[in-house]
Amino acid sequence: MKLKTEKDGRMFPFSDASQTIIDCLLSAATAANARLLLNRGVERAAQRADDGFELTLSNGDKLACDRVLLATGGCRAAATGQIAVSLGHTLEPPVPSLFTFHIETPWLRELAGISVEVVEASVPGARLRERGALLVTHWGLSGPVVLRLSAWGARVLHGLNYRFPLQLNWLPHLDAEAISGELHSRRQTQPARFIGNAPMAPLPARLWEQLVLAAGIPRDTRWATLTRAARHSLIQQLIRTEFEVTGKSLNKDEFVTCGGVRLGEVNLxxxxxxxxxxxxxxxxxxxxxxxxxGFNFQAAWTTGWIAGKAMAAR
Ligand SMILES: Cc1cc2nc3c(=O)[nH]c(=O)nc-3n(C[C@H](O)[C@H](O)[C@H](O)COP(=O)(O)OP(=O)(O)OC[C@H]3O[C@@H](n4cnc5c(N)ncnc54)[C@H](O)[C@@H]3O)c2cc1C
Structure with missing residues (x-):
């Protein structure tokens, strides 16, 4: 299958159509002489006394086999993992991964549509820290950096009931000292300009203006009158804006489940x-x-490949 790679490393079929993937897998199955039994779900799987398994299908048919590969997908519905449980396995409780953050801060919502190429986002106390592009939405925050935090922090954020503080460093490539130097030099070179009208690159002008206001600096303040305390407050706002996350939404229609058959019970x-x-x-x-x-698909296909090889060799 011809693939294309997006700028951020994500990979998709060149056709942009999932049917291409289905066709590719079906033609590989046909070439390997696989027999497909369709519209017959497996209702039960039991170990036979001698060896192997007996499967009971939804139309009542029984199927005897030496080996079984379970690939029934994410355990969003409790029933999905039940065959594994009936054969002695434990399921880590399912929790969603890949979601965006709800934030009610009014000034942030006014910025819906704005994106920043690189920010550092962290959840204090949860040891979660990621860098990447950020998108402000009309419900809060999204973009690759948020999705990464949601994936790595899926379980801990679920434990917090999706209510937690989020810190953003809008200028992660600069330290506080460098920012302080930049603000100081503006005071010298453009003393009569309004602070809110002079954004620091690469921050969008509207975001900069809101950060200045959030630092408690009135709209009509000029660089010449910026006090030491106000400068400190602006630096804090730039490197450590704190928001209160109050919930989550799925990213478009994507839904990936974290959880499932416990890895310690499987020879990887x-x-x-x-x-x-x-x-x-x-x-x-x-x-x-x-x-x-594509990383979830990759994980599915890689584990399927490893399992298939091992089953054939057994
Ligand atoms: C809307 C959406 C968008 C997604 N986008 C992405 C993406 O962009 N990138 C990415 O990497 N991942 C994405 N994912 C996740 C990805 O689809 C899954 O991780 C991947 O499909 C898992 O493959 P799987 O074969 O394990 O399970 P599945 O693809 O879920 O297949 C499991 C199959 O088993 C069947 N089944 C279940 N129980 C039984 C039974 N008892 N008997 C017979 N058959 C049974 C099901 O009907 C299903 O056909 C997305 C998921 C969703 C829902």
Whole structure:
């Protein structure tokens, strides 16, 4: 399949159509003489006394097999992981990954549509810190940096009920001293200009103006009259704006589940169960989740490949 890579490393089919992926997988299955039984869900899987498994299908048919690969997808519905549980496995409770943040701060919402190429976002106390592009939306914040925080922090943010403080450093490439020097030099070179009208690159003008106001500096303040205390407050605002996140939304329609079959119960070299020999796992059913941009698909296909190889060799 012909792939294309976006600027940020995310990969997609060149056609931009998921059908290309379906066609690719189906033609590989046909070439390998796989037999597809469609519209017959597996209702139960039981270990046979001698060896192997017996599957009960939704139309009542039974199917005997030596080995089973479970690839039933993310455990959003409790039923999805039940076959694994019935064969002795434990599920890490499912929680969503890849979501955006709700923030009610009025001045932020006024900036909906603005993006900043690189910010550093962190959740104090949760050891979460990411850098990347940020997008202000009409409900709060989104963009790659937020999605990354939501993925790496899926479990801890769920534990906080999606209510937590978020700190943003709008100029992560500069330290406080460099920013202080820049503000000082503006005081010298453009004393009569209004501070709110003179954004520091690369911050968009509207964002800069709101950050100046949020630092408690009135709109009609000129560089010449910026006090030491106000300068300190502006630097703090630039490197440590704090917002209160009050909830989450899904990113477009994307929904990835963090949680699933516990990884310690699976031999990751073969994807075989450590509990039930002959049983294998692949894909989102496992407690694996990745960032947007194909990494979940990659995880599904890689684990499927490893499991398939090991099953054929067994
Ligand atoms: C809207 C949406 C957008 C996404 N976008 C991205 C993206 O851009 N990039 C990315 O990397 N990931 C994305 N993901 C996640 C990605 O789709 C999954 O991680 C990936 O499909 C997991 O593959 P899988 O084979 O493990 O499970 P699935 O693709 O979920 O397939 C599991 C299959 O098993 C079947 N099944 C379940 N139970 C049974 C049973 N008892 N008997 C028979 N069949 C059964 C299901 O019907 C399903 O067809 C997205 C997910 C969603 C929902």
């Amino acid at each position: 070299k073969t994807m075989e169960s450590r509990i039930c020999p002959g049983l294998y796992f692949a894909g989102e059913l496992l407690d694996i989740d990745g960032l947007t941009g």
